[in-house]
Amino acid sequence: MLFLFAIAIAGMIAFEGVAAARDPGYKRSVVRYDVPDVVLVNQDGAKLRLRALIESGKPVVLDFIYGTCTTICPVLSAGYTSVQAKIGPDTRKVQLISISIDPEHDTPKVMKGYLKQYRAKPGWDFLTGSREDIDRVMQAFDSYVTDKMYHRQVTFIRAQGPGEWVRIDGLLGSAELMSEIGKTSKK
Amino acid sequence: MTPRRAPSVPRSLLVPLAALLCLATLLSAGLSPAAGEGASVPGLSRAETLRLGERIYRGGILSSGEPLTAVVQGDIPVEGTMFSCVSCHLRSGLGSFEGDILTPPTNGDILYQPWDSHIETARLRRGTMEGTSKQRKRTLFYLTRIGEFPSRPAYTDETLADAIREGADPEGRDFIGVMPRYPFGDREMAILIEYLKSLSKDPSPGVTDTTIRFATVVSGEVSRKERDELLVPLDRYVRIYNGHLRRKTRKSTGARAEEVVRLLPADSEPRLVSLVVWELQGSPETWRGQLEEYYRKEPVFALLSGITTKEWRPVHEFCEENAIPSLLPITDLPVVSETGWYTLYFSKGYYQEGETAARHLARTEAPVSGGPVVQVYPDTPEGNAFASGFRDAWNEGGRAPLLEKALPAGTQATREILEEATGKGRRSVLVLWTGAEAIPALNAMTGGDGGVSTIYMSATLLKEGLLAVPEALRDKTYITYPYGLTDTGPGMMYAKKKVTPQITDRRVPGKAAAIYPVLTEIFSWLESNYFRDYMFDIVDASMLVVASPFERITFGPGQRYASKGCYIVQLSKGERPELVRKSGWVVH
Numbered sequence: 001m002l003f004l005f006a007i008a009i010a011g012m013i014a015f016e017g018v019a020a021a022r023d024p025g026y027k028r029s030v031v032r033y034d035v036p037d038v039v040l041v042n043q044d045g046a047k048l049r050l051r052a053l054i055e056s057g058k059p060v061v062l063d064f065i066y067g068t069c070t071t072i073c074p075v076l077s078a079g080y081t082s083v084q085a086k087i088g089p090d091t092r093k094v095q096l097i098s099i100s101i102d103p104e105h106d107t108p109k110v111m112k113g114y115l116k117q118y119r120a121k122p123g124w125d126f127l128t129g130s131r132e133d134i135d136r137v138m139q140a141f142d143s144y145v146t147d148k149m150y151h152r153q154v155t156f157i158r159a160q161g162p163g164e165w166v167r168i169d170g171l172l173g174s175a176e177l178m179s180e181i182g183k184t185s186k187k
Numbered sequence: 188m189t190p191r192r193a194p195s196v197p198r199s200l201l202v203p204l205a206a207l208l209c210l211a212t213l214l215s216a217g218l219s220p221a222a223g224e225g226a227s228v229p230g231l232s233r234a235e236t237l238r239l240g241e242r243i244y245r246g247g248i249l250s251s252g253e254p255l256t257a258v259v260q261g262d263i264p265v266e267g268t269m270f271s272c273v274s275c276h277l278r279s280g281l282g283s284f285e286g287d288i289l290t291p292p293t294n295g296d297i298l299y300q301p302w303d304s305h306i307e308t309a310r311l312r313r314g315t316m317e318g319t320s321k322q323r324k325r326t327l328f329y330l331t332r333i334g335e336f337p338s339r340p341a342y343t344d345e346t347l348a349d350a351i352r353e354g355a356d357p358e359g360r361d362f363i364g365v366m367p368r369y370p371f372g373d374r375e376m377a378i379l380i381e382y383l384k385s386l387s388k389d390p391s392p393g394v395t396d397t398t399i400r401f402a403t404v405v406s407g408e409v410s411r412k413e414r415d416e417l418l419v420p421l422d423r424y425v426r427i428y429n430g431h432l433r434r435k436t437r438k439s440t441g442a443r444a445e446e447v448v449r450l451l452p453a454d455s456e457p458r459l460v461s462l463v464v465w466e467l468q469g470s471p472e473t474w475r476g477q478l479e480e481y482y483r484k485e486p487v488f489a490l491l492s493g494i495t496t497k498e499w500r501p502v503h504e505f506c507e508e509n510a511i512p513s514l515l516p517i518t519d520l521p522v523v524s525e526t527g528w529y530t531l532y533f534s535k536g537y538y539q540e541g542e543t544a545a546r547h548l549a550r551t552e553a554p555v556s557g558g559p560v561v562q563v564y565p566d567t568p569e570g571n572a573f574a575s576g577f578r579d580a581w582n583e584g585g586r587a588p589l590l591e592k593a594l595p596a597g598t599q600a601t602r603e604i605l606e607e608a609t610g611k612g613r614r615s616v617l618v619l620w621t622g623a624e625a626i627p628a629l630n631a632m633t634g635g636d637g638g639v640s641t642i643y644m645s646a647t648l649l650k651e652g653l654l655a656v657p658e659a660l661r662d663k664t665y666i667t668y669p670y671g672l673t674d675t676g677p678g679m680m681y682a683k684k685k686v687t688p689q690i691t692d693r694r695v696p697g698k699a700a701a702i703y704p705v706l707t708e709i710f711s712w713l714e715s716n717y718f719r720d721y722m723f724d725i726v727d728a729s730m731l732v733v734a735s736p737f738e739r740i741t742f743g744p745g746q747r748y749a750s751k752g753c754y755i756v757q758l759s760k761g762e763r764p765e766l767v768r769k770s771g772w773v774v775h
Contacts, residue, residue, distance in 0.1 A: 072286050074275075078263045078270075102741075103775075104739070130771050152286050
C-alpha cells in the first residue's frame with residue numbers, strides 16, 4: 001500500500017511540475033515600499049547604497065536570486081539577459097538589480113561568476129551584504145523567506161511615484177517583461 | 188504553446204513526498220520494457236553515448252562541443268552555459284522543489300511508467316486519511332490536489348523526444364514555461380534519452396539486500412581522545428538506528444532515540460547501516476593505496492565524517508575519482524575547490540581564516556596607515572593554507588602587491604625576521620600565521636615608532652596563547668576566530684559566553700554532534716533510493732538548522748563548505764580580557 005501511495009504521489013508531482021492545469025500568466029500589482037538605507041556589496045566588491053542605485057532616475061528592475069539556485073533564478077536571470085539584449089548597446093540605461101537571498105555564500109567572486117554565466121553587461125548589479133541587511137531588504141519588498149529554498153519568483157519594476165513599484169508575482173516572458181518596463185517608463 | 192505557472196506548494200511538503208516519489212523510482216525499476224534498453228546511437232558505444240549524454244545533461248554541451256540552446260517562458264532564449272537539465276532535475280535526475288516550482292523526475296524508470304492507476308490509488312488513500320497532525324494535513328493537502336492533475340500514459344522514445352522539443356506530455360498538454368524547449372536534432376536526442384534511461388537506475392556500490400555500508404576514515408596520528416570523540420558517538424548513533432530498524436517500531440523512549448526513530452524510512456525492507464573504520468597509516472602519500480585496498484575488499488556507499496590532522500587531499504581525490512560521497516570530515520586542511528563535488532566539508536578550515544583576514548583588511552575595517560601588507564607564515568601545510576586563503580582573497584580585487592615571507596618549517600619568527608620582512612619604520616600591516624611563540628618578538632619589534640600599524644593572527648594557531656597578546660598590542664591586533672561567539676555547546680573554545688578564553692581544541696565533539704541531524708535527514712529521505720548522487724541532492728536541498736561550534740552552517744545546491752563565516756575579534760583591556768567582535772560572521 002505504501003508503495004502504491006508513493007507511486008501516486010510521484011504521479012501527482014510529475015503532473016504538477018510538467019503539465020499543471022492552471023491558468024498561465026502572472027499577477028501584477030502596484031505597491032509602495034520603503035526601501036531601507038542599506039549599503040550592499042556588488043560583484044566587483046564595491047559598496048553601493050541601495051537607495052542611491054534605485055533612485056538613479058533610470059528604469060529599475062529588481063529581483064531576489066542566489067548563486068546556486070536551481071530552478072527559479074535561472075529563468076529570472078535569463079529574463080534579465082534578454083532585456084539587456086533588447087535595450088541596445090547602452091545597457092546602462094536600464095538598471096537591473098539582483099539581490100542575493102543567500103548572502104553568506106554569495107561573495108563578490110561567486111556573483112561575478114554568476115553574471116558571467118548569464119553574459120551580464122554593465123547595468124546589471126548583483127548585490128550581497130550582511131544577513132541582517134538582506135533580511136531588511138526582503139522584508140521591505142514583502143518578499144521575506146526564512147530559507148532560500150522557499151524562494152518566490154517575484155520581479156519589481158520601479159514606477160514613477162515616490163516609493164512606487166510594479167510588483168510581478170510569477171515568471172514572465174521576455175516580451176512581457178519589456179512591456180512592463182515600457183509601461184512604467186512612459187507614465 | 189502557452190507557458191503555465193506551477194501551483195503554489197510549500198517546500199516543506201515536497202521533501203518527504205519527493206522521497207516517496209524516489210521510492211517509487213527504485214521499486215518500479217525493471218517494470219518497463221523501454222527503460223534501460225536505450226536508443227541506438229549510430230557510431231557510438233554505450234559508454235561514449237552515456238559520456239556525451241552526461242555532458243548534455245550536466246554541462247549543457249552538445250556532442251559537437253557547442254552549448255545547447257533552448258527557450259524558456261515562451262520567448263526567452265537560453266544557452267547551456269547558463270543552465271541545463273541538471274539545474275532543476277539535479278544529478279540524480281529525481282527532481283527538485285524550489286519556491287513553488289516542482290521539478291519532476293526525469294529518469295527513465297519514472298518516465299516510462301503510466302500514472303493513471305497511481306492517481307486513483309492516491310484518491311483512495313485520501314479517503315482513508317484521518318487525524319489533524321501536521322504531517323497528515325500536509326499529506327492530505329497533496330492528496331486533495333492530485334485530483335486536479337490529469338493522467339498520462341508511459342512515455343515512449345518518440346513521445347519523450349516530442350516532450351523535450353515541444354514541451355508537451357503524451358496527451359498534448361503543455362508543460363509549464365520554466366521547462367525549456369530544446370530543439371535537439373535526432374542524434375542529440377537519442378544520446379540524451381539513452382542517458383536519462385541510465386539515470387538513478389541501479390543502486391550505487393556499497394548496498395546489499397540487507398545493508399548499506401559506510402566507512403569512517405581515521406588517520407593514525409590522530410589522538411585517542413579526538414578519535415573517541417568522533418567514533419564513539421558515531422557508533423552509538425548507528426547502533427540506535429539499527430536497533431530501531433530491527434524492531435521496526437516507531438515508538439521509543441529517550442530523546443535521542445526518538446530523534447533517530449522519528450524519521451526512520453518507510454521502506455518496507457530497510458537496510459541496516461554498517462559502519463567500518465578505515466585506518467590510514469604512514470605518510471599521506473601512501474593513503475591513496477590504502478583507500479583503494481579497503482574499497483576493493485569492501486565497497487562502501489559513502490564516507491561518514493572522518494578525522495585527520497593532515498591534509499584531506501588524498502581522501503578527497505579518492506572520493507572524486509570514485510564518485511563516493513564524503514560527508515563532513517573533520518579536517519582543518521580540506522581541499523579548497525570550486526569544482527569538487529563529492530566531499531561536503533564543515534568549512535575551508537585554515538584557508539577560510541586567511542580569506543577572512545584579507546577581506547577584513549580590504550574593506551579597510553582595520554586602520555591601515557598606507558604601509559605595505561606583509562604576510563609571514565611557516566612553509567608547512569598549515570602555514571600555506573592560511574597564506575593561500577589570504578593571498579587568493581587579497582588578489583581578488585587587484586590590490587597593492589602583497590609582500591610575503593615563508594619561514595622554513597621549524598624556524599621561529601624572531602624580531603629580526605619580522606623586522607626584515609616588514610621593513611622597520613614602514614608602518615606595515617603584518618599578517619602573521621604563527622602560534623603564540625612569536626608574540627615576544629612581535630612585542631619587541633612593534634615598540635616605539637618602528638612598529639607595524641596593524642597585525643592579523645589566528646585564534647586557532649594562538650590557542651591558549653591568545654591570552655599572551657600583551658595589552659599594548661591588543662588595539663592593533665585582529666584575530667581570526669572561525670567559530671561561534673555565543674554558543675556554549677560541547678567542544679566550544681570557550682566555556683561561557685564572552686569570558687576569559689580557556690582551552691582551545693578542534694571541537695571534535697561539537698562537530699560530531701552536528702553530523703547526526705544531517706545523517707538523520709539523509710536516512711529519512713533516502714528511502715530505497717540508494718543512489719549516491721541522490722544523497723547529496725538531499726543534503727543540498729536541506730533547510731536543516733544544525734547546532735554546531737560554528738556560528739552557522741548552511742547547505743545549498745552544489746555548496747560544499749557548510750560554514751561560510753569567520754569572525755574577526757580583538758581582546759579587551761585588562762587582566763581577564765574578553766573577545767570583542769570586530770566583524771560580522773561573513774566578511775564580504
